[in-house]
Amino acid sequence: MADLQGEVTAPAEAGELDQPAPTVPVPAPAPDPRTHLARHPVADGYCGLPETLRTLPWHDLELGETSVESDLPRLRAGGTGALLWALDAAEDSPLTAALEQIDLINNVVARYPEGLRLARSASETADARAHGRIAVVIGPAPATATGDSLGTLRALHTLGLRALTLSGASWAECERGLTRFGEEVVREMNRLGMLVDLTGATRATVAGALAVSKAPALFTRSGARALNQHPDNVPDDLLADLGERKGLCLVPCSAARTGPELRDVADHLDHVRDVAGPGSVGLSGMYDTGDAHPEGLADAAGYPALIAELQSRGWPEDHLALLTWGNVQRVLREAEFTARAARQRRGPSTARP
Template sequence: MADLQDELNATAEAGELDAPCAPVGAPSQGPDPQPALDLLAHHPVADGYCGLPGTLSRLPWYDLGPGEYAVQTDLPRLRRGRVGAQLWALHLLPERPVTSALEQIDLVKRVVHRYPEGLRLAGSASETADARAHGRIAVVIGPAPAAAAGDSLGTLRALHALGLRALTLSGARWAPHDTGLTPLGEEMVRELNRLGMLIDLTGTSAATAVRVIDISKAPVVLTRSGAAALNGHPDNASDELLTVLGANRGLCLVPCSAERTGPALRDLADHLDHVRRVAGPDAVGLSGTHDSGEPHPEGLGDATGYPALVTELLDRGWPESDIALLTWGNAQRVLRGTEFTARAARQRQEPPATRC
C-alpha cells in the first residue's frame, strides 16, 4: 500500500501539466475549474479505452505533436485533459484477426517511438507510474478482441510477448454467450492470469462474467460499461454484476459514450455516481472511448473535457480521495494486482500446452 500511495502522490515534471492562466478581468465562465486542475495535477486520468490505433491505420498522414484534427486524441489535448495513461485498443479485421493484431501492435510501438517527449510504452503498473513521474503519458497496448488469440494459448503468449496487456473476451468461441466458459476458456482465463494480462468482460454475458470472476485470481475489468440500471445498452453492467465486481476488487471503467451513458456530461456523472454507490469507490474508473467511432456526451468529445467532469463530481460532493481513486488509483491497483497474481502463478505452474 505504501508503494501505491507514493505513486498517487507523485507529480509530473514541472510545467508539463500547467494550465494557461485566464486574462486579468476575464468574465466568469461557470464553475471554477482550478480545484479540478489542481487535483488532476496530482492524480491524472488513467483512460481505460482509446481507439487511436485503428483511426491512425486509416489515415495517410498524421502528426500528434502540434495537434491533429483528424483524430480526437493528440498530445496537446491529452495534456490539457490531464491524462497520465491510456489503454490503446486494437481494431481487428474480421478476415485476418491475428495479422491485423500484429500490425496494430507494430503501429502503437511506432507511434510511441515517434513521440518520445510525450509518450512512453508501459507494460506494468511501475512503468505507468515511471512514465508519469517523467512527464510522459503511459501507453498500454490493449484491449484486443479475443479473436486476436483465436483458440490458441500459444498465440496468446506470443501476443503478450509483443506487448499486449489486455484481452476482451466477448465474441470468443471459448466464452459462449449462453453457457459461460468452455474447458478451453477456463484454460485461457488461467493463462491470462499467469501472463499478467487484464481480462476485459465488456459485452460478455452474465454467465460468462460470473464464471470468469469465479476462476480468475486477478481483478477483472469492464473497459466500456456504464450502469444498466440507468441505460439499457447491452454492454452496460447490471447492479448484480457491479456488486460482484466490487466484492472481487474488479474495476468498471465508465465510458464517455452518448450511446452507453447519455448525451450530456451530467449523464456520465450519473453513471459514475451509480457505479460508485453499488460497486464502491474502489471499483469505478474512466474510459474515454475517443477515436472509437462512438458519439460522445457534449463537452467530452476529446480528453480536454476531463477537468469539467471532475468539476461536476466535486460539485456533487465527491471527496478528493474518491476522485483520486477514480482517475488514477483504481487503474493502478488493478494493474498491480494483475502483476502480483502473475508472479504467484508462474511460481506454481508451467505454461499449459499450446492449443491450435
Template sequence: MADLQNGMPTTAEVDGADGLPDDPFLETAHPPDEETLARAHSLLAGHPVADGYSGLPWALRHLPWYDLELGEMAVDTDVPRMREGRVGALFWSLHLPEGLTGDRAVGATLEQLDLVHSVIDAHPEGLRLACTAGQIIDAHHCGRVAVVLGPAGAPALGDSLGILRILHTLGLRLLTLTGTAWASEAGLTRFGEEVIREMNRLGVLADLSGASDATVSRATALSKTPVLCTRSAARALRPHPANLPDDLLAELGAAGGLCMVPLTAEQTGPTVRDVADHLDHVRAVAGPGCVGLSGTYDSGASHPRDLADASRYPHLIAELLRRGWSESELSLLTWGNVQRVLRSADFMARAAQCRREPSTARIAELDG
C-alpha cells in the same frame, strides 16, 4: 490489410438518433465555476486520468501523415489535448472489425501492434510504452503519457495459448473475452477457463465489456486477478447491452474488479451530468474502488457535447466535485484503481509463474 478498414466505424456526429436534443445551443449542464474547475485541475495534477479505452491506433491508419506531439485535429486525441485534460495513461485498443477469425485476426492484430510501436517511437517527447504500474508512474514523472497496449480481441488467439504468450511478449496487457466459441452467451467453456488461468499466469488482464452476463460472472469468480470492464456503465440507468446490471456490478466490486464508465452518448447519455449519474450509480452499487473512466475517443462513438475530446476531463471532475465526491474517491476514480489492478496483475503473475508451467491446452482437447 487495407480492406479491414471498411469494417470499422468512423467518428459519428451527435444527433437525435443518439437520444440527444437537436438544438445545438441547448444548455446541457451547469458550467463549472472557476474555483471548482481549478480544484479539478489541481487534483488531476497529482492523480491524472488513466483512460481505459482509446481507438486511436485504428483511427491513425486512415491518416497519411500526423503529428500527435504538435497536435492532430483529424482525431480526438493528441498529446496537447491529453496534457490539457490531465491524461496520464491511455489504454490503446487493438480491436478489429467483427468477423475476423483465424490467421486474418492474428495477422491484423500483429499489424496493429506494429503500428502502435511505430507511433510511440515517433513521439518520444509525448508518449511512452508501459507494461506495468511502475512504468506508468515513471512515464508520468517524466512528463510522458503512458501507453498500455490493449484490449485486443480474443479471436486473435484462435485456439492457441502460444499466440497469447507471443502477444504478451510484444506488450499486450488486456484481452476482451468476446467473439469466440469459448466465451459466448453460454459463458466460458473449459478451454475458456484455461485461457483465464494462462492470462493470470502472464499478467494479461481480462476485459469483459460486451461479454455475456454468464461470461462476466464466471470470469469474475475464476480469475485470481481483478477483471476489468473497459466500456461499461450502469444498465439500471441506460439499457445498453454492454452496460452492467446491478447484480454483476456488485459481484465485480466484491471481487476487486473495475468498471470503466465510457464517455459516450449511446451508453451514458448526452451530457456531463448523465455520465456523472452513471459514476454515482456504480460507486453506490460496487463501491468507490470499482469505478474508472473510459474516454472511448477515436472509436467511432458519439460523445456528450461537453466531453468532446481528451482535453475535457477536468469538466467531468468538476461536476463530481460539485456532487460531493471526496478527493480520495476521485483519486481512486482517475488513477488509483487502475494502478491497483495493474499491480495485482503483476504480483499474481510472478506468483503463478513459480507454480505453473505455460499451458499447451487446445480447444479440441478440452471442449471437443
C-alpha cells in the same frame, strides 16, 4: 435642550455605535479540477487511436491533429496520464490486424518520445508519469486475435499486449458461459499478468470469469445498466459482485452507453461508485472509436469539466484520486502480483479447444 442633548449622548447609543460590523463568512474557493489532475491524472481505459491512425495518410500528434480526438495537446489539456490503446481486429484476419496495430503503436511512441512512453506494468506507467510522459498500455485486443491458441496469446503478451476482451470468442459465448478451454484461457492470462476484459460478455461468462480469475477483472467501456439499457452496460448485481472481487468498471464517455450530456456520465459514475464501491470505478474516454460523445466531453480535453461536476456533487478527494488514477494502477499491480504467484505453481498451458 438639556433633554435633547442627553438623548444624543446616551451611553447605550454610543456603545452601539462602537460595536464592530458583523463579519460575513467568505465561502471557500471551489476546488480546481486541474490541480487534482496534476496530482492524479486520468488513466483512460479505452482509446481507439491505433486503428484511427492506420486509416490516415499522415498525422502529427504533437502539433495537433484535427482528424483525431486524442492528440497530445488535448491529452495534456485533459490531464491524461495513461491510456489503454485498444486494438481493433478485422474479422477476416484478426491476428494480422492486431500485429499491424502493435507495430504501429511502437512506431508512434518512438516518434513522440517527449509525449508518450510505452508501459508494460504499473511501475512503468508510474515512471512515465514521473517523467512527464503519457503512458501507453497496449490493449485490450479482441479474443479472436488469439485464434484460440494459448501460444499466440503468449506471443502477443511478449509483444506488449496487456488486456484481452473475452466476448466474441467461441469458448466464451456458449450457453453456460466459459467452456473448459475458456477457463484455461483465463488461468493463462492470470499467469501472464494480462487483464481480463469482460465488456460485452454474457452474464454466464462474466460470472464464470469472476469465479475463475485470481486477479481483478474489468469492464473497459461499460456504464450502469440501471441507467441505460445498452447491452455492454452492467446490471447492479454484477456490479456488486465486481466490487466484492475488487474488479473495475470503466465508465465510458459515450452518448450511446451513458447519455448525451456530461451529467449523464457523472450519473453513471455516481451509480457505479454507490453499487460497486469507490475502489471499483474508473474512466474510459472511448475517443477515436467512432462513438458519439456527450456534450462537454467531445475529446480528451474535457476531463477537467467532468471532474468539476463530480466535485460539485461532493466527491471527496480520495474518491476522485481512485477514479482517475489509483484504481487502474491497483488493477495493473494486482495482475502482476497474481502472475508471479501463478508462475510458481504452473508452467505455460498446452490446452486446446
